Amino acid sequence: MASVHDFIHSAYTQTVQSGSFTWSAPSNIALVKYWGKKENQIPANPSVSFTLSNCKTITTLGFKEKQKSDKFSFDFLFEGQPKESFRPKIEKFFERVEEYLPFLKDYDFTISTQNTFPHSSGIASSASGMAALAINLMSLERLLNPEMTDDHFYKKTSFLARLGSGSACRSIQGSVVVWGEHADIEGSSDLFGVEFPEAVHDVFKTYQDTILLVDKGEKQVSSTIGHDLMHGHPYAERRFAQAHENLATLKKALIEGDTDAFIKITESEALTLHAMMMTSQPYFILMKPNTLQIINAIWKFRQETQLPVCFTLDAGANVHVLYPENVSVEILQFITSELLGYCQNSQYICDKIGTGAQAL
Ligand code: DP6
Numbered sequence: 636m637a638s639v640h641d642f643i644h645s646a647y648t649q650t651v652q653s654g655s656f657t658w659s660a661p662s663n664i665a666l667v668k669y670w671g672k673k674e675n676q677i678p679a680n681p682s683v684s685f686t687l688s689n690c691k692t693i694t695t696l697g698f699k700e701k702q703k704s705d706k707f708s709f710d711f712l713f714e715g716q717p718k719e720s721f722r723p724k725i726e727k728f729f730e731r732v733e734e735y736l737p738f739l740k741d742y743d744f745t746i747s748t749q750n751t752f753p754h755s756s757g758i759a760s761s762a763s764g765m766a767a768l769a770i771n772l773m774s775l776e777r778l779l780n781p782e783m784t785d786d787h788f789y790k791k792t793s794f795l796a797r798l799g800s801g802s803a804c805r806s807i808q809g810s811v812v813v814w815g816e817h818a819d820i821e822g823s824s825d826l827f828g829v830e831f832p833e834a835v836h837d838v839f840k841t842y843q844d845t846i847l848l849v850d851k852g853e854k855q856v857s858s859t860i861g862h863d864l865m866h867g868h869p870y871a872e873r874r875f876a877q878a879h880e881n882l883a884t885l886k887k888a889l890i891e892g893d894t895d896a897f898i899k900i901t902e903s904e905a906l907t908l909h910a911m912m913m914t915s916q917p918y919f920i921l922m923k924p925n926t927l928q929i930i931n932a933i934w935k936f937r938q939e940t941q942l943p944v945c946f947t948l949d950a951g952a953n954v955h956v957l958y959p960e961n962v963s964v965e966i967l968q969f970i971t972s973e974l975l976g977y978c979q980n981s982q983y984i985c986d987k988i989g990t991g992a993q994a995l
Contacts, residue, residue: 637824642735642791647779655697655745656774660766660992662690662758663805663812664844664947664955666901667882668908671865671875676797677825679865680878681815683885684805685842685957688989690752692763696771697745709744728765731798735791736772738779746771752984758846758953761858765799766792766806770992792992793827801862804828808991811835811889819883836892840988841960845970848982849925850952856912856919858950864915874911878904894943894959901957905948912950923952925977930954932977936969944969960987 663684671679701708707729711721725746733739746768752758773792777783789808797804797814805812809830817823821832865871881900888896912919926948933946933956944958944966956974958966975981 637790637826639826641787642794642826644735644737644776644780647738649779649781651698651700651775651778653697653699654775654778655695656771657693657695657995658767658770658774658992659691659693659995660763660770660803660806661687661989662692662752662760662763662986663687663802664949664957665802665805666897666904666947667878667885668904669801669814670862670908670911670950671868671871672801672862676801678801678815679871680875681813681817681820681823681882682802682805682878683811683813683831683882684802685844686806686810686812686989686991687844687986689986690750690758690763690846690984692748692750692760692767693995694746694748694764694767694771696768696775697747698742698775700741701743703741705740707739707744708742709746712745712747714749715747725768728768728799732769732772732795735795736776738775739772742775753851753982758949758984761800762802762806765803766796766992769793769796769799769803770807774994790827797827800858806992810840810988810990813882817879817882819886831886831889833886833890835889838892838894838959838961839889839897842988843956843958843960843963843966844986844988845956845958845967846984846986847929847954847956847970847974847978848980848984849929849954849978850923851979851982855921856950861912861915861950864917865911868911868915870911870914874907877907898937898943898945901947902945905946908950909948921951922948926952926954928977929974932973936973940965942966 663686665684667683669678669682770792793804793807805828811831812828814828822829885900947955
């Protein structure tokens, strides 16, 4: 079984003075949700997600050797401008991963990052952002240790990304990614994401995710606080067990191409995530009236047309509409005529299942 010791490196064989890398890393949308965690970013239950394709972060990491000191040295640019408010997050991430990347205090870094999705769209950038940063740092480690295998490179990238933001570990490699130990998923681990180890049915290889921007405002409650509220939550234990059951059922649906079973699990997971928020102490509601309007319209449309369209939600009011590509003409017609009125400035993003991070 994998252990944190697999990711501690003792001695590098090479030295590198300066250079830069650029990687893009996508966002991902969970089907079985991660909500609740233990110490050190260990998830309270396993989760599975579709990797997205268009919503991504592009990050360039410049590095230049310096005299080792007891401080991290980095400049952070967001869309070309220094962004002070992001520094504490990076600082904290560096502290968490220093044990695994002992070269971090040997370099001056410039981290320059941009997102392909609109600023403040309410779409979480922590998954794609932390994934892009982690894979750049791993590229530097691979220069210092050229013997590293690809398998180790991707596993450790996911391991580091997890320490930045849990869901980020599912944004590195593969189209369908499982994070968290599950009895029926071979190779699954609490420490990193793994590609769904079985052949996914063709129908799920073309899945589309149209993201309806219902509320683009700042999140009312950060995920970190939300996760914390699962400690001492009255339904926590039952919920964590249910996630295991749902992942087992979803596994079967993904292999068999059973869109009905997929819809039942995916929508129930989304509503359960929000039910956990509504039943925590303090309690809160992240859905907006238009979120419910959209959900009801999708249910009515599905009932009338029998087309395999469903929704999922993140920790926010936006709605992800999921469907296979072969029905996209009908679904996009439905979205534009009946759902865009519920979106802020009629805004939406067309995305689809992707493959993971890419070197640019
Ligand atoms: C609702 O990964 O953002 O999107 O580990 O604290 O950074 P941290 O949390 P984060 O939580 C994501 C929660 C979710 C469900 C999911 O993506 O599985």
